[in-house]
Amino acid sequence: MSEVTTTDLYEVTMAMSYLREGMRAPATFSLFVRDLPPDRGFLVAAGLEPSLDYLSRFRVGPHDVEEFADALHRPAADLEPLLGLGFDGQVRAVPEGRLVFAGEPLLEVTAPLPQAQLVETYLLTQLCHQTAVASKAARCVIAAAGRPLVDFSLRRTHGPQAGFQAARLGALVGFAGTSNVAAATSLGIPASGTMAHSYIEAFPGEEEAFRGFARTHPGPVTFLVDTYDTEGGVAIAARVLKELGRGPGCAIRLDSGDLGALARRGRDILDAAGLTDVRIIASGCLDEYAVDELVRAGAPIDVYAVGTRVGVAADAPYLDAAYKLVEYDGRPVMKLSSAKVTAPAPKQVFRRSGRADVIGVWNEDPPPGAEPLLRTVMRGGSRTGRPDSLSDARARFDADVAALPASARRIHGPEPLRPVTSRRLAAMTAVVRRRIEEEIRT
Template sequence: MESTALITDLYELTMTQSYLEHGKTGKAVFSLFVRRLPENRNFLVACGLETLMKSLENFKFGDRELKYLKSLGIFKDWFLDYLRELELDLEFYALEEGTIFFQNEPILQVEGSLPKAQLIETLVINLIHFETLIASKAVRNYIAAKGKTLVDFGLRRAHSPMAGLLSARACYIGGFNGTSNLQAGMLYGIPVFGTMAHSYIMVFDQEEEAFRAFAKSFPDRVFLLIDTYNTVEGAKKALKLLKEGIKVLGVRIDSGDIPELCREVRRIFDQEGFKDVKILVSGGVDEYDIERWVSEGVPIDAFGVGTKLLTSADAPYLDIAYKLVEYEGKPKFKESPGKKTFPYKRQVWRFLKDGKFDYDKVSRFQEGGLVKRVSFPLPSLKEIRERVLEQINQLPEELKSLRKKVEYRVEVDE
């Protein structure tokens, strides 16, 4: 695989060279945490740890990387030799993937020689930040859907193919049933879903002809897109196929007045006895739409969620930081206004009341809390997903809200 060593910022390497020059190679602890939750987030979901661990396996400086660094005229030959022989013999302490967490709680802590722990800062922030952002958005959709099927349709609008791939993983962890992304299906074993595009319908002279052609090609996967021209008329054509014995599993509506159209389409199928035909809705859907339609009883069986999910449109970034908290056993912390940090490696303790989250406490590290030393093998994607869903059941109702009603109490031992 391609080396990940240069997925970093220049200053990580300049600092590392200077550390070595001045003998600053003692044991350090860095902590990754979110200072403040976004305005419309009551909690976040830790995600991306496995992706990070696999990326660090390829954090190696080979000939190509070293040749480039030498060409910059910044680094000394002895430092480039150090990078060539670099081994990341670091220890990692983390919240298990799929753990719900809050502000000022350590998601990941890296312990080891200062230069090595510094070098990986950018990669750590990048990968954990992104998947945590998307998993946290996905969970909101899951809560709003109240058990209805959710499919990630966002690959084409993701900010890169890699973002689409990692998003599919994060969405599945966050409660989605599957993805349209075939690479994610292959690499992660996530169930894959898909129907057809409007171009497929338009290439045939008649909409019904397109429906019949697809049914002939995929008789066991007949899911028809019915809003290319007129949604109600499209539903009637799908009904015609059903009456002929063609097994139409469902229809997709991608535009228009969704509540009104879904009710009419449902009526068309139900009055003829085809109550098992599913209705899937897509097209700019987000958790706010899902919450509204579900609460209004709109007859929708599944949601294809894309653009606003894979870009986390309403909260596109987290106030996340990777800070030195301990060096050679001494506490290290910032007192900058608005950017205060807390010293030492830390543990998170969660307290429940009547089976629901009550409050968390963050204190100096000792075994037994939510933060655990990372060991292999890491849990499966299914196990991570189950952890998320189990913890959702432990959330008080006010924390499940899509709007911020309360701020969960996190006591930080300073």
């Protein structure tokens, strides 16, 4: 399946019309989230790097033209104006890992109108999904309060690609590892995994299973202890670890039940056996809400493995995002639809320490002490620098979270910062609105 044809049909019909009408002048589109989902005090910008990879290799080939023609039930010759169309525009974007808020552009594309239109759908799919998952994972990091987190989401994500992205995004915000072997080896993320209940069930009993696993894996091991009776499983695991001299680096994993109570009892059993350095790992339908509750209750859990609810951003699986034309051929434009009004012109976001961000016109002077968030990351269809690294994004994330007010970091009932509009952008918006309203009346 071609990345070029991974688009909505109306992108193709519009691009064809633009070409026919000779509308090839530069257009700027702004991609932003209208409103934050419930219980979100911020979003983590993510998905930019894969988006730049896509734009770098975007080119309409003969097979793409055939597929477009087939979808439109028209001869391929009718779609030939699209053949060879590539992306040679400019992209300004918020780097991955930065925190963003409602109304702030994650990315702005400036390119000949047909090009900028055709790439809309793919950019939305990348940035929206990855920003939603990264934001969910980031809240888990905050809830864990310094305890390691591991991504266990692959088997429940919406396909292998989504699982790969979830592993990458977890690492971006500080997860310690992933169960996803492909992501671990491709991205240099530590791989983490134990055993399934089926492994225990395949043996006559838990002790035989634990000993068999230890024989195969001579280093530190983690035993899953809740297949039958959890406290009994912990006791058996403690005995096997003690007899084999396998304390340091080893762990037990709890995957069901009252994780807080079971962790306390498990800790007591391990400590009584002299295994104070054996860790407790918890998994099983965990997300930031469950992790926050366990941490606040003082549960002696050393590592949290989060999966389903984080990998699909279960409580906020989509973003109310838009990709809107804000300027064409040097003319600022805007949408006036009820409840979906947009601001005209290419934009910049200025971040001020301890104060709300300012959304302004892209080339206006920043407020005193403010930092512009959007950077030029692509010019002439090529990256302006090397691909960003996960460690770079992680550093930005850590710095932004540290500077975020505690009220916006809360797991329950966060209060997001609401950006303000610069005077210059407000004045331009008023002028463009009047112009459109006058055109409508005449």
